[in-house]
Amino acid sequence: MEWPPRYSENFTPNLDQEYWSPELETMPPAERDKHILAKLKRQVHYAFENSGFYQEFYKDAPVDPANLASLEEFAQLPILTKEDIRREQEEHPPYGRFLCVPPEDIFRVHGTSGTTGRPTVFGIGKEDWDRIGEAHARILWGAGLRPEDTVMVAAVFSLYVGSWGALVGAERLGATCFPFGSGAPGQTERAVEWSTTVKPSVLYGTPSYALYLAETARQMGFDPKEDFGFRFMFFSGEPGASVPATRRLIEETFGCYIVDQGTMAEMTPWMSASGCRHLDGGMHLWQDIVYTEMVDPQSKLGLPLGEEGVPVYSHTERTSQPMIRYWSGDIARWDMVDCPCGRTYPTLVAGIYGRVDDMIIVRGQNVFPSRIEDVLRGMDEFGGEFRLVLERETGQMDRLTVQAEVLNEAFASREFDPSALEPVRERFTGALRRAIGVSVAVELKPAGEFERTQFKARRIIDLRTH
Amino acid sequence: MEWPPRYSENFTPNLDQEYWSPELETMPPAERDKHILAKLKRQVHYAFENSGFYQEFYKDAPVDPANLASLEEFAQLPILTKEDIRREQEEHPPYGRFLCVPPEDIFRVHGTSGTTGRPTVFGIGKEDWDRIGEAHARILWGAGLRPEDTVMVAAVFSLYVGSWGALVGAERLGATCFPFGSGAPGQTERAVEWSTTVKPSVLYGTPSYALYLAETARQMGFDPKEDFGFRFMFFSGEPGASVPATRRLIEETFGCYIVDQGTMAEMTPWMSASGCRHLDGGMHLWQDIVYTEMVDPQSKLGLPLGEEGVPVYSHTERTSQPMIRYWSGDIARWDMVDCPCGRTYPTLVAGIYGRVDDMIIVRGQNVFPSRIEDVLRGMDEFGGEFRLVLERETGQMDRLTVQAEVLNEAFASREFDPSALEPVRERFTGALRRAIGVSVAVELKPAGEFERTQFKARRIIDLRTH
Numbered sequence: 001m002e003w004p005p006r007y008s009e010n011f012t013p014n015l016d017q018e019y020w021s022p023e024l025e026t027m028p029p030a031e032r033d034k035h036i037l038a039k040l041k042r043q044v045h046y047a048f049e050n051s052g053f054y055q056e057f058y059k060d061a062p063v064d065p066a067n068l069a070s071l072e073e074f075a076q077l078p079i080l081t082k083e084d085i086r087r088e089q090e091e092h093p094p095y096g097r098f099l100c101v102p103p104e105d106i107f108r109v110h111g112t113s114g115t116t117g118r119p120t121v122f123g124i125g126k127e128d129w130d131r132i133g134e135a136h137a138r139i140l141w142g143a144g145l146r147p148e149d150t151v152m153v154a155a156v157f158s159l160y161v162g163s164w165g166a167l168v169g170a171e172r173l174g175a176t177c178f179p180f181g182s183g184a185p186g187q188t189e190r191a192v193e194w195s196t197t198v199k200p201s202v203l204y205g206t207p208s209y210a211l212y213l214a215e216t217a218r219q220m221g222f223d224p225k226e227d228f229g230f231r232f233m234f235f236s237g238e239p240g241a242s243v244p245a246t247r248r249l250i251e252e253t254f255g256c257y258i259v260d261q262g263t264m265a266e267m268t269p270w271m272s273a274s275g276c277r278h279l280d281g282g283m284h285l286w287q288d289i290v291y292t293e294m295v296d297p298q299s300k301l302g303l304p305l306g307e308e309g310v311p312v313y314s315h316t317e318r319t320s321q322p323m324i325r326y327w328s329g330d331i332a333r334w335d336m337v338d339c340p341c342g343r344t345y346p347t348l349v350a351g352i353y354g355r356v357d358d359m360i361i362v363r364g365q366n367v368f369p370s371r372i373e374d375v376l377r378g379m380d381e382f383g384g385e386f387r388l389v390l391e392r393e394t395g396q397m398d399r400l401t402v403q404a405e406v407l408n409e410a411f412a413s414r415e416f417d418p419s420a421l422e423p424v425r426e427r428f429t430g431a432l433r434r435a436i437g438v439s440v441a442v443e444l445k446p447a448g449e450f451e452r453t454q455f456k457a458r459r460i461i462d463l464r465t466h
Numbered sequence: 467m468e469w470p471p472r473y474s475e476n477f478t479p480n481l482d483q484e485y486w487s488p489e490l491e492t493m494p495p496a497e498r499d500k501h502i503l504a505k506l507k508r509q510v511h512y513a514f515e516n517s518g519f520y521q522e523f524y525k526d527a528p529v530d531p532a533n534l535a536s537l538e539e540f541a542q543l544p545i546l547t548k549e550d551i552r553r554e555q556e557e558h559p560p561y562g563r564f565l566c567v568p569p570e571d572i573f574r575v576h577g578t579s580g581t582t583g584r585p586t587v588f589g590i591g592k593e594d595w596d597r598i599g600e601a602h603a604r605i606l607w608g609a610g611l612r613p614e615d616t617v618m619v620a621a622v623f624s625l626y627v628g629s630w631g632a633l634v635g636a637e638r639l640g641a642t643c644f645p646f647g648s649g650a651p652g653q654t655e656r657a658v659e660w661s662t663t664v665k666p667s668v669l670y671g672t673p674s675y676a677l678y679l680a681e682t683a684r685q686m687g688f689d690p691k692e693d694f695g696f697r698f699m700f701f702s703g704e705p706g707a708s709v710p711a712t713r714r715l716i717e718e719t720f721g722c723y724i725v726d727q728g729t730m731a732e733m734t735p736w737m738s739a740s741g742c743r744h745l746d747g748g749m750h751l752w753q754d755i756v757y758t759e760m761v762d763p764q765s766k767l768g769l770p771l772g773e774e775g776v777p778v779y780s781h782t783e784r785t786s787q788p789m790i791r792y793w794s795g796d797i798a799r800w801d802m803v804d805c806p807c808g809r810t811y812p813t814l815v816a817g818i819y820g821r822v823d824d825m826i827i828v829r830g831q832n833v834f835p836s837r838i839e840d841v842l843r844g845m846d847e848f849g850g851e852f853r854l855v856l857e858r859e860t861g862q863m864d865r866l867t868v869q870a871e872v873l874n875e876a877f878a879s880r881e882f883d884p885s886a887l888e889p890v891r892e893r894f895t896g897a898l899r900r901a902i903g904v905s906v907a908v909e910l911k912p913a914g915e916f917e918r919t920q921f922k923a924r925r926i927i928d929l930r931t932h
Binding site: 093094103104106107108109111113119121147148150156157158159164171176177178179180181183184185187190193194197198199200 | 559560569570572573574575577579585587613614616622623624625630637642643644645646647649650651653656659660663664665666
């Protein structure tokens with residue numbers, strides 16, 4: 001097998017084809033495992049040979065990184081965490097000893113913004129960049145993108161890699177790209193003007209952005225269903241696109257279908273977990289591009305299909321800064337689904353619905369913010385935004401209060417008076433209790449109380465003292 | 467001659483070469499004119515054949531657009547203005563009948579933000595995009611960029627094309643790109659952190675951005691000369707890089723050299739007017755890429771070398787949305803200079819120092835804001851920012867007041883008291899009078915009075931009623 005694989009620069013499937021790479025996408029899973037093992041053997045050997053970090057990281061590994069015999073042996077390599085990367089890059093700035101190519105061969109520098117600590121730097125070589133384009137074109141083809149489409153990329157172009165991945169994938173596929181970006185003051189109003197003029201057929205952004213775009217359009221006198229021309233949208237960065245009620249809300253608002261995508265910035269090609277044009281929520285794991293294992297959050301041991309755990313990701317064809325067995329910290333459940341697309345990949349059936357760190361334990365029950373979002377968006381009176389306030393009193397269990405906006409119609413022309421809304425509050429409380437299995441406090445707020453975001457919404461207010 | 471020209475995808479010169487395309491860059495001007503005529507003949511014929519707009523626009527032309535015999539004939543084609551483009555795109559949205567390729571062949575959609583009217587839409591085909599990369603790599607090679615450099619692109623990635631041009635040119639040249647962007651709240655602080663960590667060797671942005679970056683760095687405790695690693699910077703979007711005092715200020719602040727670049731968004735490849743690593747201010751006109759004529763602002767007739775006028779630009783190898791004889795509205799003076807680089811191009815000797823619309827007439831004298839900036843930045847007490855206030859009283863000539871910040875040191879520890887600063891004000895007034903030939907009013911303001919910008923500074927406050 002040739003490693004790293006070479007792809008034809010100009011190939012695109014016929015328009016009526018379901019798959020970009022029929023063989024890889026519909027392989028029997030056992031056969032795919034062999035294919036993946038062959039790639040991983042080369043990937044791990046390559047990293048071990050060329051990266052000072054992996055030489056040290058694997059020195060006490062119970063298996064031979066230069067010659068892995070099975071996926072079971074692969075699963076015995078140590079798991080790599082964000083903290084490992086930070087420490088390594090702190091000691092060997094800026095890339096750490098991850099780089100397997102000379103620094104002058106780096107084509108692009110990206111990174112994470114470092115909102116939760118030291119920024120992480122990604123050095124990406126030209127060949128990796130081209131493979132990212134190829135992989136993402138293939139995934140976007142599955143999402144329904146075709147060369148005649150115009151893709152508006154409405155996420156900030158900076159360190160953040162999601163927008164660049166969408167751009168390079170759509171470019172490779174031969175679509176028209178409209179790299180609008182986001183994040184500057186007043187930019188959403190301009191996005192409304194431009195997308196009602198240029199009429200892009202596809203939108204990439206975050207689910208929060210799509211909802212904000214619709215709200216802005218309405219304020220400007222446009223009808224999101226009539227005045228835009230979106231055929232579908234693909235999202236990453238937030239769980240919303242697999243949260244059923246949010247999903248339906250976006251689909252109905254714009255009259256289009258939506259596709260959820262994900263993984264981690266560190267993993268580029270960034271959206272190797274991705275739905276297809278048929279899947280109603282959730283994401284297929286395109287295992288031959290980035291190999292995903294599901295592990296137990298505590299034991300870190302592999303979990304079979306059907307289980308909930310933490311996805312652990314590995315590059316299979318990355319030569320510049322490979323990430324092997326990277327701990328995502330996300331929570332998801334994986335399984336085989338009988339998707340009309342016919343792909344034989346395992347699927348994150350409900351998308352990525354939480355983070356290990358976000359999981360709230362209320363009287364012994366695991367609660368994810370995305371589940372609460374789903375319930376709220378199913379309520380007629382819900383006003384569009386919410387916050388979760390977490391408190392801890394000494395010797396007590398964590399207390400969770402759901403602050404939910406309600407629409408003006410819910411309290412007619414009266415001044416906002418929470419006590420008059422008692423029946424609404426009780427309905428919210430009951431629906432949440434039924435969905436998450438425990439009682440939480442609910443406070444109602446007038447619509448517009450909470451800030452809207454164009455990027456990833458931050459909805460958890462943690463007042464607990466640690 | 468093959469038109470449009472084809473370029474090798476992988477060519478780069480040897481590191482010690484001054485030129486990317488020695489023959490084209492050092493041709494005797496008369497020979498170059500023949501080369502340009504051959505390209506323009508094909509370009510105009512192509513546009514006339516494939517664009518409904520040009521068919522109509524040229525129907526009363528005194529020359530045959532399908533068969534131009536000379537550059538003099540070319541100069542008899544009508545001049546295209548921003549208003550022409552707006553009207554055409556309004557009537558035939560979104561691109562107007564400029565497009566000479568099917569809309570599905572468009573690779574990128576960009577545009578102008580429309581701050582002064584209807585946005586202008588640019589549809590750019592893949593082959594044009596590749597030629598843009600090639601042309602800009604060649605120009606950046608002349609600016610001193612080499613494959614081992616890391617280029618931080620610190621201008622917003624959105625509709626604005628300058629940042630994308632810098633990116634695609636640096637990519638084609640084989641440099642490492644760090645597309646950081648700009649414009650989001652807090653992004654300049656992060657730019658300081660990242661550029662002191664990743665140490666890019668080259669910066670692209672606006673002159674205003676560079677000064678703002680330095681100011682932000684100092685506030686954060688960094689020394690712009692010690693803690694960054696910039697070898698050179700290239701700028702567009704503002705005249706500052708050819709304003710001598712601004713130029714020296716930036717060079718001294720960062721300990722690097724700077725290169726001025728320009729033309730118009732409509733013209734992509736965007737920086738076909740560009741200095742080289744030798745030129746101390748001003749821009750060579752890379753005529754075989756984009757052909758520049760200099761015309762009289764009133765008569766619109768061609769001006770010889772040595773004269774001041776309005777640059778009129780024409781694509782010579784654009785197949786998607788060609789712009790032919792596009793009126794820039796800028797003011798510049800062109801001439802031949804004896805640049806150590808040896809290129810035989812005409813040069814905008816003082817860069818683009820004004821706009822026809824910006825030109826202020828004070829008691830019969832033409833005054834450009836960039837000249838005032840130059841004087842102010844030469845004053846020791848100058849506090850970094852200024853505004854020009856234009857007023858008109860009935861029956862009077864326009865009155866210009868220069869509001870200039872002065873440094874705290876200029877008034878020691880006293881409260882800010884303009885009257886105590888009378889000697890400073892007189893010095894400013896005298897210097898301005900000597901430089902621009904007429905007296906203007908000067909008002910001093912404390913440093914920090916005026917907002918700093920990351921993008922193009924807007925320094926003219928026009929209170930005239932029109």
